[in-house]
Amino acid sequence: MKRSGSISQENYLKAIFKLQHEHGIASNQAISEKLTATPAAVTGMLHKLTELDWVEYTAYQGAKLTAKGRQIAISTIRKHRLWEVFLVEKLQFKWDAVHQWAEELEHIGDVDFTNRLDAFLGCPSTDPHGDPIPDSNGDWKGNERVFSADALTRKQKFTVRGVSNSASDFLRHLDALKIQLGKHFEVMDYFPFDGSWEWKDDQGISIRVSREVAGQLLAEAIPTNRGNENQES
Amino acid sequence: MKRSGSISQENYLKAIFKLQHEHGIASNQAISEKLTATPAAVTGMLHKLTELDWVEYTAYQGAKLTAKGRQIAISTIRKHRLWEVFLVEKLQFKWDAVHQWAEELEHIGDVDFTNRLDAFLGCPSTDPHGDPIPDSNGDWKGNERVFSADALTRKQKFTVRGVSNSASDFLRHLDALKIQLGKHFEVMDYFPFDGSWEWKDDQGISIRVSREVAGQLLAEAIPTNRGNENQES
DNA sequence: GCAGTTGTTTAGGAGAGGTTAAATATTTAT
DNA sequence: ATAAATATTTAACCTCTCCTAAACAACTGC
Ligand SMILES: [Mn+2]
Ligand SMILES: [Mn+2]
Ligand SMILES: [Mn+2]
Ligand SMILES: [Mn+2]
Numbered sequence: 001m002k003r004s005g006s007i008s009q010e011n012y013l014k015a016i017f018k019l020q021h022e023h024g025i026a027s028n029q030a031i032s033e034k035l036t037a038t039p040a041a042v043t044g045m046l047h048k049l050t051e052l053d054w055v056e057y058t059a060y061q062g063a064k065l066t067a068k069g070r071q072i073a074i075s076t077i078r079k080h081r082l083w084e085v086f087l088v089e090k091l092q093f094k095w096d097a098v099h100q101w102a103e104e105l106e107h108i109g110d111v112d113f114t115n116r117l118d119a120f121l122g123c124p125s126t127d128p129h130g131d132p133i134p135d136s137n138g139d140w141k142g143n144e145r146v147f148s149a150d151a152l153t154r155k156q157k158f159t160v161r162g163v164s165n166s167a168s169d170f171l172r173h174l175d176a177l178k179i180q181l182g183k184h185f186e187v188m189d190y191f192p193f194d195g196s197w198e199w200k201d202d203q204g205i206s207i208r209v210s211r212e213v214a215g216q217l218l219a220e221a222i223p224t225n226r227g228n229e230n231q232e233s
Numbered sequence: 234m235k236r237s238g239s240i241s242q243e244n245y246l247k248a249i250f251k252l253q254h255e256h257g258i259a260s261n262q263a264i265s266e267k268l269t270a271t272p273a274a275v276t277g278m279l280h281k282l283t284e285l286d287w288v289e290y291t292a293y294q295g296a297k298l299t300a301k302g303r304q305i306a307i308s309t310i311r312k313h314r315l316w317e318v319f320l321v322e323k324l325q326f327k328w329d330a331v332h333q334w335a336e337e338l339e340h341i342g343d344v345d346f347t348n349r350l351d352a353f354l355g356c357p358s359t360d361p362h363g364d365p366i367p368d369s370n371g372d373w374k375g376n377e378r379v380f381s382a383d384a385l386t387r388k389q390k391f392t393v394r395g396v397s398n399s400a401s402d403f404l405r406h407l408d409a410l411k412i413q414l415g416k417h418f419e420v421m422d423y424f425p426f427d428g429s430w431e432w433k434d435d436q437g438i439s440i441r442v443s444r445e446v447a448g449q450l451l452a453e454a455i456p457t458n459r460g461n462e463n464q465e466s
Numbered sequence: 467g468c469a470g471t472t473g474t475t476t477a478g479g480a481g482a483g484g485t486t487a488a489a490t491a492t493t494t495a496t
Numbered sequence: 497a498t499a500a501a502t503a504t505t506t507a508a509c510c511t512c513t514c515c516t517a518a519a520c521a522a523c524t525g526c
Contacts, residue, residue, distance in 0.1 A: 041514055091349040108337045116324040
């Protein structure tokens with residue numbers, strides 16, 4: 001089995017998929033920004049994707065994926081995230097360096113290939129940035145208990161679960177702060193003056209975290225332990 | 234660092250590299266057959282590659298790689314063969330199924346990426362078809378003791394070292410004959426009538442091998458053991 | 467409700483990499 | 497040496513995906 005669509009088409013479907021989740025519909029402009037193409041190019045491609053029946057598109061309104069389009073988008077995202085796991089776990093890339101390569105690798109391989117990669121990696125459920133990896137049926141479980149770290153409250157203990165921004169400079173900044181996925185912190189203080197925080201890690205080491213950082217970090221609250229130590233399964 | 238040339242350009246350089254080895258120069262027709270493109274397309278691309286200084290090309294004569302062209306070709310071949318090892322060793326693909334995917338994967342990754350992949354795979358020296366894998370300097374050691382299996386002589390013991398044809402149907406035929414790389418055989422008989430052979434493996438199991446098969450198998454002779462059992466290191 | 471701003475589409479065109487068919491070179495055979 | 501066969505190049509055109517500039521639709525403010 002060959003690639004579903006061209007590389008460019010798969011990139012469009014992926015972009016529309018993500019925008020549809022955020023805004024219900026993917027506007028021409030939003031797509032054009034996400035793919036750094038001109039709005040004119042987007043209009044042209046939307047016509048083609050409509051022809052292929054992968055997108056439903058009303059002029060001046062925006063685009064939504066059809067069932068087939070969504071399937072292709074999800075399978076591309078699945079491949080992207082699996083390759084990212086491969087790059088970090090097997091090739092020892094840092095998490096800020098994998099996106100560019102995954103952006104190319106995601107267009108390679110059919111269902112069988114992807115399932116083999118998945119199995120080889122031990123069927124991971126999230127990628128190096130905490131994003132869920134769809135299974136071979138295109139299903140995944142979002143973690144509903146995850147929320148933006150700027151919604152934390154004093155004394156709250158939490159686990160870092162993901163980032164809502166995978167830009168290299170942000171990820172390297174997290175490295176500098178020694179913030180990694182899975183790490184536990186406790187909220188020590190909040191400073192309304194600039195929206196910054198003080199968090200303390202397991203070793204009792206405190207870090208100062210800016211509003212910008214907290215706003216793009218995803219956290220999961222750890223229930224206050226009442227005679228029950230291990231919340232992690 | 235990004236890709237050296239476009240995917241198409243890399244495919245041309247690879248084809249020219251191989252043809253140059255076989256015939257000293259890559260003719261338009263040979264290239265066109267190897268890439269299943271029309272001769273007209275080849276002429277066009279040779280002009281472009283000449284512009285880039287990756288190829289030296291004389292009209293009606295043929296093409297040869299420049300130093301830079303050879304470097305790109307070798308690095309592409311290195312990636313191709315490393316990915317093939319990955320697909321067989323890590324994703325459990327059969328050796329007849331890896332070429333198609335490697336043909337796409339070979340265009341991904343820079344020098345650092347490739348070296349990481351190489352290290353992860355344990356710096357293999359040959360791919361699943363016995364072909365040598367260039368190191369990061371573009372050097373590799375060909376095995377001079379390897380020759381075509383149709384040049385064997387009766388009573389000769391040998392090791393299967395490679396295939397000179399990686400087509401799926403040939404590889405599956407070898408699977409059916411239980412012929413694998415590294416396996417030892419002894420030549421029991423040769424039948425001039427149809428050029429076929431009888432070979433016996435380690436377990437004393439005999440197989441009949443056609444002229445076509447022997448002609449595309451690469452063997453390495455095992456020196457007749459004079460009080461020296463293990464020739465393999 | 468109408469002007470202005472903003473977003474979208476259309477028109478025209480570019481470049482990369484192909485194709486087919488015709489024109490040329492080159493090689494082979496007589 | 498010349499005619500025929502074969503290989504290569506050129507010419508014209510195609511598809512894909514992108515671009516810029518101009519036309520057009522849809523919102524916004526008042
Ligand atoms: Mn991509
Ligand atoms: Mn990711
Ligand atoms: Mn290729
Ligand atoms: Mn191979």
